[in-house]
Amino acid sequence: MxxxxxxxxxxxxxxxxxxxxxxxxxxxxxxxxxxxxxxxxxxxxxxxxxxxxxxxxxxxxxxxxxxxxxxxxxxxxxxxxxxxxxxxxxxxxxxxxxxxxxxxxxxxxxxxxxxxxxxxxxxxxxxxxxxxxxxxxxxxxxxxxxxxxxxSRIFLENANELTLLTYLLKSDGLINCLDSLVTALDEKAVTQDTAAINEISMSAEQYRNELNKQLSDALDEFGIDFHQSDFVSFLKFLLNKNTENKKDKLALYKQEAVSHQVRLKALCKAxxxxxxxxxxxxxxxxxxxxxxxxxxxxxxxxxxxxxxxxxxxx
The missing domain is CATH 3.40.50.150 (Vaccinia Virus protein VP39)
Structure with a gap:
């Protein structure tokens, strides 16, 4: 407990x-x-x-x-x-x-x-x-x-969700990759120096490519479960050009994901x-x-x- x-x-x-x-x-x-x-x-x-x-x-x-x-x-x-x-x-x-x-x-x-x-x-x-x-x-x-x-189907569904969530929360996983991309985009938005903007743009493009690769890998591994996950919905929302305070929203999402992971682990163990x-x-x-x-x-x-x-x- x-x-x-x-x-x-x-x-x-x-x-x-x-x-x-x-x-x-x-x-x-x-x-x-x-x-x-x-x-x-x-x-x-x-x-x-x-x-x-x-x-x-x-x-x-x-x-x-x-x-x-x-x-x-x-x-x-x-x-x-x-x-x-x-x-x-x-x-x-x-x-x-x-x-x-x-x-x-x-x-x-x-x-x-x-x-x-x-x-x-x-x-x-x-x-x-x-x-x-x-x-x-x-x-x-x-x-x-x-x-x-x-x-029970509830246990099996939650065990599968826990596997997916653990995958997303890996130190080199999708959520941290998304965090790096959002950080770079935020830095680019407030930077005035042209040389710095170009450097940040290159970093952002690298993070975007890595994000796309990991998205493809996740879809291959988890299939429809990943496609229908709330992470995909959140990703679309976060990267929408009209979404403000992306960094803060991502931090709240990650906080809830970590907390949900704890609850899922407890359920599967219990x-x-x-x-x-x-x-x-x-x-x-x-x-x-x-x-x-x-x-x-x-x-x-x-x-x-x-x-x-x-x-x-x-």
Whole structure:
């Protein structure tokens, strides 16, 4: 759970889920339906804890879909620092705690009837976080987790994106080559000396040729994935003659690319290994959480997650 700064930056942009602009509001489709089934098991007066809540996608989904939402107490915790100036967080039955490590939950034992997490708990040290889940759950309390799994299309898509992004961010890669070109163009724009202008123009032409070569290499290596990447769209925008402050815009793009790379690495590392699932089940059992069901969540495009249900053994 070492990506606090990068996730804090991400959530501060207003995203409601960990998939950026993929969803306009909270989760949709099969993910939404899987959670609505979970919500239907909540009873009036229950205390529910949402781990790695981010901007509160699950409590917000409950708010939108449950007629008895106000009768249930929702707590949310997240390792990131999230702006809490939000009317939703001022509801009397909602309590979020940020900058909070789920491996050391700030709650007394036996507090909650239900613990939930959507693409969250797997980012932690499971031995520590599951021990904490067991500690704060009441006897016969329930836990439901939706987790990344290494056989899902989401994992595979993000792993491919990580490979491309790592390629772009190489020290001698496309982004730094573009930086050199933009720097040369900026210098040429403000230089008055003719000899210096000619020298800078030669450098800029060299950088432009190198950029074109690397673009061709990237297209050969990644094909349509590169052609449809946001880098190509950004490149067209940046080199447009009407785009001002190119250097600053490129710096912001690179900053977000580096942060996104950190998040992608964390996702790929966190995804549960389906082949090693028996070991994960043993880990649940070792802390008093008995898994009574697990299944893949799939849509028309393939697997999107694994869902795990567990019961706190008395």
């Amino acid at each position: 070492s990506e606090n700064k990068d996730w804090s930056q991400y959530w501060s942009q207003g995203h409601k889920t960990s998939f950026g602009s993929s969803f306009k509001g909270c989760y949709e489709g099969v993910l939404k339906q899987s959670w609505l089934k979970v919500f239907s098991t909540f009873n009036d007066g229950d205390k529910v804890l949402d781990l790695c809540t981010g901007n509160g996608s699950l409590p917000r989904l409950a708010y939108e879909s449950m007629s008895n939402f106000s009768e249930i107490n929702f707590s949310g915790v997240d390792y990131a620092t999230v702006d809490s100036d939000d009317t939703f967080l001022k509801l009397s039955n909602v309590d979020f705690k940020f900058d909070c490590n789920i491996e050391e939950l700030p709650f007394d034992s036996l507090q909650f009837d239900y613990v939930i997490s959507n693409y969250g708990i797997e980012y932690s040290n499971l031995e520590k976080s599951l021990t904490e889940v067991s500690r704060v759950l009441k006897p016969l309390g329930k836990a439901t987790f939706v987790c990344h799994v290494n056989s 995804a549960l290994n389906y082949e090693a699932l028996p070991k994960t089940i043993d880990l649940f059992n070792s802390v008093g959480l008995e898994i009574h069901n697990h299944e893949m969540i799939s849509d028309e495009s393939g697997i999107v997650a694994i869902q795990i249900w567990a019961l706190k053994i008395v």
